[in-house]
Amino acid sequence: xxxxxxxxxxxxxxxxxxxxxxxxxxxxxxxxxxxxxxxxxxxxxxxxxxxxxxxxxxxxxxxxxxxxxxxxxxxxxxxxxxxxxxxxxxxxxxxxxxxxxxxxxxxxxxxxxxxxxxxxxxxxxxxxxxxxxxxxxxxxxxxxxxxxxxxxxxxxxxxxxxxxxxxxxxxxxxxxxxxxxxxxxxxxxxxxxxxxxxxxxxxxxxxxxxxxxxxxxxxxxxxxxxxxxxxxxxxxxxxxxxxxxxxxxxxxxxxxxxxxxxxxxxxxxxxxxxxxxxxxxxxxxxxxxxxxxxxxxxxxxxxxxxxxxxxxxxx
Numbered sequence: 001x002x003x004x005x006x007x008x009x010x011x012x013x014x015x016x017x018x019x020x021x022x023x024x025x026x027x028x029x030x031x032x033x034x035x036x037x038x039x040x041x042x043x044x045x046x047x048x049x050x051x052x053x054x055x056x057x058x059x060x061x062x063x064x065x066x067x068x069x070x071x072x073x074x075x076x077x078x079x080x081x082x083x084x085x086x087x088x089x090x091x092x093x094x095x096x097x098x099x100x101x102x103x104x105x106x107x108x109x110x111x112x113x114x115x116x117x118x119x120x121x122x123x124x125x126x127x128x129x130x131x132x133x134x135x136x137x138x139x140x141x142x143x144x145x146x147x148x149x150x151x152x153x154x155x156x157x158x159x160x161x162x163x164x165x166x167x168x169x170x171x172x173x174x175x176x177x178x179x180x181x182x183x184x185x186x187x188x189x190x191x192x193x194x195x196x197x198x199x200x201x202x203x204x205x206x207x208x209x210x211x212x213x214x215x216x217x218x219x220x221x222x223x224x225x226x227x228x229x230x231x232x233x234x235x236x237x238x239x240x241x242x243x244x245x246x247x248x249x250x251x252x253x254x255x256x257x258x259x260x261x262x263x264x265x266x267x268x269x270x271x272x273x274x275x276x277x278x279x280x281x282x283x284x285x286x287x288x289x290x291x292x293x294x295x296x297x298x299x300x301x302x303x304x305x306x307x308x309x310x311x312x313x314x315x
Contacts, residue, residue, distance in 0.1 A: 008245045016245075019237040020253045024260030026230035027099035027106075030091055031269060033222035036215040039091035040203040042223065047083050047199065049227035050235075051192035057232075058189055067190055074178060078187075079195030082172035086165035088199075093165070096158035098271040103261030104143050105162040107284040111136040112170025114291060122174050123246070128290055135287030143280030173250060176242050184239035192235065258284075 008016070033042055058065050067075065094102055111133045118125035125133075140163070179187040203209060215223070242250045258281050265271035 008249050012241055012245045015237050015241050016253050019234055020256030021260055022230050022234040024257045026226055027103045027261040028264040029222040029225040029230060031094050031099040033219050034091050034094050036219040038207040039088050041207045041209045042091050043087045044199045044203040045223050046226045046231055047192050047195040050231035051196050053228055053232045054189040054192060065186060065189060075190040075194035078172060078176060078191040079198055081168050081175060082191060083195035084199050085168040089161040089165040093158040093161040096155050099265035100262035100271055100273055101277055102162050103258040104277055104281045105159055106166055107258055108136060108140050108166040109169045110288055110291060112167045113173045116170050117174045120174055128293055132287040132291035135290060136284050139280045139283030139287060142283055143277055180243045184236050187239045188235035
């Protein structure tokens with residue numbers, strides 16, 4: 001069994017910060033695009049354009065892409081868990097809720113990742129991670145608010161859809177460990193190619209995209225931003241960090257995503273950030289810090305007042 005706490009290097013943290021910005025932008029792009037493009041068609045455009053871009057990068061780099069049947073099966077599962085299901089649910093949710101709220105709920109991903117990793121035997125779940133998971137779910141309850149007690153209205157269903165996306169992301173982060181020995185660019189290309197093949201028939205049957213009106217410039221720009229910036233480039237970074245830092249650590253990116261998504265939503269879309277959402281984000285962030293373990297270690301290592309921490313003796 002892998003160790004419970006895989007420490008991240010400085011490079012891992014820099015890549016994680018960059019990834020958080022790219023994925024923070026995805027909530028803004030998604031909110032703009034879904035106003036004119038149906039969710040399944042938007043998923044198809046996002047993964048299809050990104051897959052084509054990465055195949056071009058592979059060709060330019062001279063990297064051969066010829067996976068066997070077993071690897072294609074793995075790509076299909078990863079594409080389902082990491083693209084088709086969560087993208088579709090998030091875009092559906094963003095028909096009713098804003099970019100900032102969707103990003104805050106998306107912060108639950110590390111908690112599902114930790115639980116699924118424990119259930120599958122991939123990682124242990126020590127006490128501090130259990131406490132972190134409890135704090136995270138409490139933060140989710142605060143974020144959703146009392147509306148959950150009033151019945152299933154449209155905004156609540158939209159929020160639950162994004163919760164479903166986080167569960168799928170959590171499963172994907174654990175399943176993705178099997179790609180650790182493969183170049184991140186190849187893995188990203190494979191899963192996006194498989195995702196495109198999976199979502200294509202669904203989008204054609206459900207949305208009939210040939211009957212849709214051509215989106216405006218803002219929506220088209222958002223689609224390209226989703227595909228090239230928040231998907232093609234982002235997944236290269238994602239698999240790089242996953243390979244070196246592990247499933248639970250890479251999911252910490254969701255600690256940073258809500259900040260950028262909320263700021264962009266407020267500045268560009270005029271979304272209002274409610275105090276309840278900030279409180280929920282704070283609780284989720286605290287839970288993530290507890291799961292990460294570094295803050296707890298720093299507190300435990302701090303010597304008591306008047307004691308020399310090097311020798312354990314009074315000064």
